[in-house]
Amino acid sequence: MRVKDEIKQDALFEATVKLINEIGFAASSVSKIAKQASVSPATLYVYHKNKEELLVSTYVRIKQLMGLSVQENFDDRQPIRDILKQVWANIFSFVAEHPAYFQYMEQFSNSPYSDLVNKEEVEAYFEPVIRIILTGIELKIIKDVNFDILSAFIFFPIMALANPRHCKNFELSQENMETAFNLAWDAIRR
Amino acid sequence: MRVKDEIKQDALFEATVKLINEIGFAASSVSKIAKQASVSPATLYVYHKNKEELLVSTYVRIKQLMGLSVQENFDDRQPIRDILKQVWANIFSFVAEHPAYFQYMEQFSNSPYSDLVNKEEVEAYFEPVIRIILTGIELKIIKDVNFDILSAFIFFPIMALANPRHCKNFELSQENMETAFNLAWDAIRR
Amino acid sequence: MRVKDEIKQDALFEATVKLINEIGFAASSVSKIAKQASVSPATLYVYHKNKEELLVSTYVRIKQLMGLSVQENFDDRQPIRDILKQVWANIFSFVAEHPAYFQYMEQFSNSPYSDLVNKEEVEAYFEPVIRIILTGIELKIIKDVNFDILSAFIFFPIMALANPRHCKNFELSQENMETAFNLAWDAIRR
């Protein structure tokens, strides 16, 4: 029975991502999502309290997945530059492998729905990375400036590059990834 | 007969920005927007073909305003770094003075509505800036890498910093602005 | 000035007939009719009190035109059969020449709008024909039965035949017209 449950759960997750990406929040109704997931609208309410909770939990799940990806091969005994490069590569991989998740994330986080998210819970997934940057500052490897500014140069350029809505023809190749990281590093290093 | 009323036109523009920012695309109905603008829902259709066109034209108008702002005090006889710093400062000013416009822009451009925009028309507003970067590359002042990568480090960090959804407590101060520009410049310069 | 008036008046008449025929009462709006007539919706109200009056007056005008046609070459000194045949031929001609008017008439007279028509005014146009039938009965040339029954066999078959909604492929030829009259005559003659 639990197997069956998870199949429906997942189907709803994927259907939500797909529909919201394709037609947006305004046009995505519960019944359309249910149809896309091949379940009854009533069934959706077995798994989610209401539409809002469906959308928010979909976002949180994606953030969770991304958080896990980002920390793969994370080894804080390595030099800071190498760790950040690994993180950068991990984000890259996640985005390249799950463009739909990424797109949903971007749309969601720029909408008022994002106010409903427990920010701390989500940020926790990225805590190790944050700690590394702070260490870099302490060790005078990274510029000693406002943390938001640093993260704006580490995380956002890669998000922009990966977002086809912003960079339509950018290729998510290994080479481009490395080139971009060099710019990020030049930006933040002392 | 009566003549079209610019006041109504503007009221609809402001109402659209305000409502979409506050409650998002999904919850913003034509009648709510009309009420916010103090006109009849039917009147909205005198000025706009339909809801979609209202949203798209609101976005384009904001882009236009931003494009004009960005090019203020633009003097291509100056050193490239100074020009870019001026552009950077202009974006900063626009965002600081019109946070609502900026927020609308971000939400819109990350939604499927953005597919409806004539991209070339909008990009034209930013053409002089693009030209400067290309010149910088030719003069070997700026790194010779993919243009998307460069712009990801010039334009997007500032967007991220200015976006309270991403950097809740970042202060749009002169000092922060200058610090951030230094990072951007370090990222792209040779 | 009067010439201009009549042009608009006629344009509205024709536009009404055309639109009602093509899309029916439910889908025909004042503004669509005005557009079809190349006038402003407001102008329509210069010529007609409201939508209802426009539709009714259009019907009455058609009935008037038909009434005039029916009585062409009407000579009550002729034998009754010949007079009726002439009437029959006249109806035929009217319908063949003005299929749109006829179609409007049929749709209108089968709708509740027909309750708004002053029936006596309209029937007056056909009074001479009625008189002829009554004379035929008196002279024992025509069957002495309920008048409605007689008229159902004189007037309605031709309406049915002429109506493409009922007889899609019926040809309004001279020969068919004569054949049909023979049946009508056989029906009513003693």
Place this chain on the structure above:
Amino acid sequence: MRVKDEIKQDALFEATVKLINEIGFAASSVSKIAKQASVSPATLYVYHKNKEELLVSTYVRIKQLMGLSVQENFDDRQPIRDILKQVWANIFSFVAEHPAYFQYMEQFSNSPYSDLVNKEEVEAYFEPVIRIILTGIELKIIKDVNFDILSAFIFFPIMALANPRHCKNFELSQENMETAFNLAWDAIRR
């Protein structure tokens, strides 16, 4: 889950006929029809794709009912005149017993909605009658003329007589029925 409710289905059918007859296509809204049927407007869409389909299916259902009525006591071993008289009487009965259905039929078939009907499906209900007439022609009992002309004298006079919009005071009595049939027979017989 609940099961579709035939009572609601029928209530919608009757409500549609009643309202369209009373106030016509232009004034009959979905919500008025739903109210008349004592269901929610939304429920109407459980049973019908849209308003158009409701109107068309209502017409087809009436035609079906009429087709069944027409063929009652149909015995093609009888003389042709007797068969046609039986058919004539059946139409008469149907119309006398279901004046509302008949009125709906007339209004509908004279409107552009009739273009949406699958004509062949509807005509199939009347196929046996058509065959009888053709047989009559072959046996030289009925005039050998265009089929449309024959049917215009068999079916349409009775429709006209039964239609209070055309014959306001005509009484649907047995006697009148027989008289009228005699005229019809005189019209078509050799």
Place this chain on the structure above:
DNA sequence: GATGAATGAGCCTTCATTCAT
């Protein structure tokens, strides 16, 4: 007279959600 702007009311339809099985 002629018109496009303006509008409250109402259109058809779909919404998010709950009910009954």
Place this chain on the structure above:
DNA sequence: GATGAATGAAGGCTCATTCAT
């Protein structure tokens, strides 16, 4: 648990008509 039926509320949009020029 799972579902299609059921619905009041609301959606986007157009309506018939009047206003202001």
